[in-house]
Structures are given as C-alpha cells and as structure tokens.
Amino acid sequence: MKKVINRLLALSYGAYFNILALFSKKLVGEKAFTLFSSPRKGKVLPLQASFLKKAEDIMIEVGGKQIQTYSWAGTKETVLLLHGWESNSFRWRNLISFLSGENFAIVAFDAPAHGNSSGGIFNVPLYAECAQHIVKHYKPTFIIGHSVGGMTALYHQYIYPHNSIQKIVTIGSPSELSELMEYYQNLLGFNNKVLSALDDYFQAHFGFEIQDFSISQFVQKIQIEGLLVHDIEDPITPYHNSEKVYANWKNSKLISTRGLGHSMHQDNVNKQIIDFLKSKKRANFTA
Structure with a gap:
C-alpha cells in the first residue's frame, strides 16, 4: 500500500x-x-548517534550552512568519506572499523540537508563545494564515496584538481546526470x-x-588512481555506470561483485578497499 x-x-x-x-x-x-534536490530522510537516528558520538565532531561553515564533520585519529594517511543520498556518516561504520584497524586517520561529514548538517537542498555541485572545504582543512590523501558520494568525489577532483588527494574509491556510483x-x-x-x-x-x-x-567524460582529465566497486545486480545504480567510468579513467581498476546489493558493507569489499589504499602507486591498472 x-x-x-x-x-x-x-x-x-x-x-x-x-x-x-x-x-x-x-x-x-x-x-x-x-x-x-530535497532529501526526505537521512537525519541521524538515536542508534546512529551513539556511534558518531565516539568521534571528534566539528561544525564547519560552508556558504552559510553548518556542516557536521567527524574525525577518528590515526597515525597513517587521512581518508575522507562521502556518503550517498538520504544517508549520513553512520553508513561508514563497518569501513571505519577496518580503516581504524589499519591506523588510518578518518574524516567524514554529513552532506547538506543530511545527518546533523543544516540546509534543505542537496546536489552534487554543492556537495563538491563542501568537500573542497573539508579537503583544505584536513588535507586527506584518499577519498572514498558511496553512490552519489562517489559521483561527487570524482566531480570534486575534476573541478579542484590541485589538492592533496592521491587515490579515489567509488562504490555503486552513478555517472550520467x-x-x-x-x-x-x-x-x-x-x-x-x-x-x-x-x-x-x-x-x-x-x-x-x-x-x-558526465562523470565518464570528466575522468578523462583525472590523473590519480581510482578503484571502482560495483555490483552487477545493483538495484539502485545500474552497473553500466561504473563500466563507462572505468573505460575512460586511465588509472583505474573495476571490481565487479554479484549479489551484494547497493550499500556494499560486506567485509570482503572493505578488505579490497583497504588493500587498494595500502598498495604502492602504479602507472596503470588492469582489471
């Protein structure tokens, strides 16, 4: 009904x-x-709040909006996490456990109109603008984005190419507006x-x-390394989106799964992401 x-x-x-x-x-x-551009959900629920309270939280103002950031200390490189539509930073709880176990420093933030951030409107250019403020503040080495967060990570790299980012991971992300x-x-x-x-x-x-x-066109100008993770049976974002991006992103690798859905919180996925972050830079990937 x-x-x-x-x-x-x-x-x-x-x-x-x-x-x-x-x-x-x-x-x-x-x-x-x-x-x-108006999300109907994604605010922090009580159960989610108990997890996020364990992080150091700072509000950063971007264009008159208050953006909620979270950080977890680590001795290795900093990883920035970008969640997707109608979600918030809690969605990274499983991956955060893996990243913390490897001593990576971690930064996440709630997108505008999501989580504990202010605003009522959400779109990729606005999300990318917020990401740029976070990148300038925390200087992360890696960005990992889920769904529209992955789309934003690549758009951000396209419009702000001169930054600290060395690798990008996208998970179940769309390509074409x-x-x-x-x-x-x-x-x-x-x-x-x-x-x-x-x-x-x-x-x-x-x-x-x-x-x-078109992210598949934008990535032609992206020189850093990338990992695309996408389930062939993704019911939300069709698999061909990552195929198109992979075909045009010279320094990328595509990991295809089956039956893992759109969220992809599974341990095997997280382990492969960790392996990619820890791997030494290579001139090119082969799938």
Missing part, C-alpha cells in the same frame, strides 16, 4: 509540473529542481517541456546542461 501511495504522489507532482509548464517555464524548472533525469522524468511522468525547463535551470545556476554533466 505504501508503494502505491508513493507512486500516486509522484505522479501527482508530475501532473502539477506539466500544468505549471504551460504558464511559466522558469518557475516549473525551479520547482522540479527543488523537489529533485542525463540518466538520473530520465529516471526522475519516468518516476513522476512529466513531459519534455518540464525536462527542458530543468535543463535551463541547470544552465542558469550551474553553467552546464544536463547532457554535459
């Missing part, structure tokens, strides 16, 4: 956008973008007038059109 209600609600938004597009292209673009918009359009059932209005909104506010935002 809940799925039926959610589906009807989505279609009602789509119908509203279709009508609004007849009167104001600018307004419908703004409203469609706002809905797309056009595919996300196609899914959004199909979910809500809005017409191409609304999609065109969204395209105009991206151009006006971010300087790129929907088709232009």
Whole structure:
C-alpha cells in the first residue's frame, strides 16, 4: 500500500509540473529542481548517534550552512568519506572499523540537508563545494564515496584538481546526470517541456546542461588512481555506470561483485578497499 501511495504522489507532482509548464517555464524548472534536490530522510537516528558520538565532531561553515564533520585519529594517511543520498556518516561504520584497524586517520561529514548538517537542498555541485572545504582543512590523501558520494568525489577532483588527494574509491556510483533525469522524468511522468525547463535551470545556476554533466567524460582529465566497486545486480545504480567510468579513467581498476546489493558493507569489499589504499602507486591498472 505504501508503494502505491508513493507512486500516486509522484505522479501527482508530475501532473502539477506539466500544468505549471504551460504558464511559466522558469518557475516549473525551479520547482522540479527543488523537489529533485530535497532529501526526505537521512537525519541521524538515536542508534546512529551513539556511534558518531565516539568521534571528534566539528561544525564547519560552508556558504552559510553548518556542516557536521567527524574525525577518528590515526597515525597513517587521512581518508575522507562521502556518503550517498538520504544517508549520513553512520553508513561508514563497518569501513571505519577496518580503516581504524589499519591506523588510518578518518574524516567524514554529513552532506547538506543530511545527518546533523543544516540546509534543505542537496546536489552534487554543492556537495563538491563542501568537500573542497573539508579537503583544505584536513588535507586527506584518499577519498572514498558511496553512490552519489562517489559521483561527487570524482566531480570534486575534476573541478579542484590541485589538492592533496592521491587515490579515489567509488562504490555503486552513478555517472550520467542525463540518466538520473530520465529516471526522475519516468518516476513522476512529466513531459519534455518540464525536462527542458530543468535543463535551463541547470544552465542558469550551474553553467552546464544536463547532457554535459558526465562523470565518464570528466575522468578523462583525472590523473590519480581510482578503484571502482560495483555490483552487477545493483538495484539502485545500474552497473553500466561504473563500466563507462572505468573505460575512460586511465588509472583505474573495476571490481565487479554479484549479489551484494547497493550499500556494499560486506567485509570482503572493505578488505579490497583497504588493500587498494595500502598498495604502492602504479602507472596503470588492469582489471
């Protein structure tokens, strides 16, 4: 019943956008973008808070927003963790255990509108801007991102190439904004007038059109090493996203799993990530 209600609600938004597009292209673009960028969950739950309280926490202001950061001490390189949509830093609890066991220093933060960070809107350019402030503050050597967090890690490296980062790991991450918009359009059932209005909104506010935002294209300019981890049966982010990125990222390796889902908290995955972080730099990878 809940799925039926959610589906009807989505279609009602789509119908509203279709009508609004007849009167104001600018307004419908703004409203469609706002809905797309508004997470409904991801705040820290009581059970999650008990884990996060063990970390040192600092609030960092980015563009008028308060961004909640967490850090765990270690004697080795610093690893920055970027969670995905409607999540928070607690999602890294299993990997944090592995990283701490290897004495890595760890930094995580709640994205805008997630966890204990302020704000109501979330998007990749904003997330990347926050990540840049964290990178400048903590100077991490490695970044690990799950889902949209991985997409953000690569976009961040593309627009801020001169930094401390030496390796990036993405887990179940999307590549093409056009595919996300196609899914959004199909979910809500809005017409191409609304999609065109969204395209105009991206151009006006971010300087790129929907088709232009392509991680698989951006990575052609990324020189550092990368590890892509993706499940072939991922029900949230199709596997071909990482295939496309891997094909264009010269210094990357793709680990394909089957039956591990989208979250990928499994010990075997975490061990392979640790091995990658500890490995010596090589000119090229082979899968």
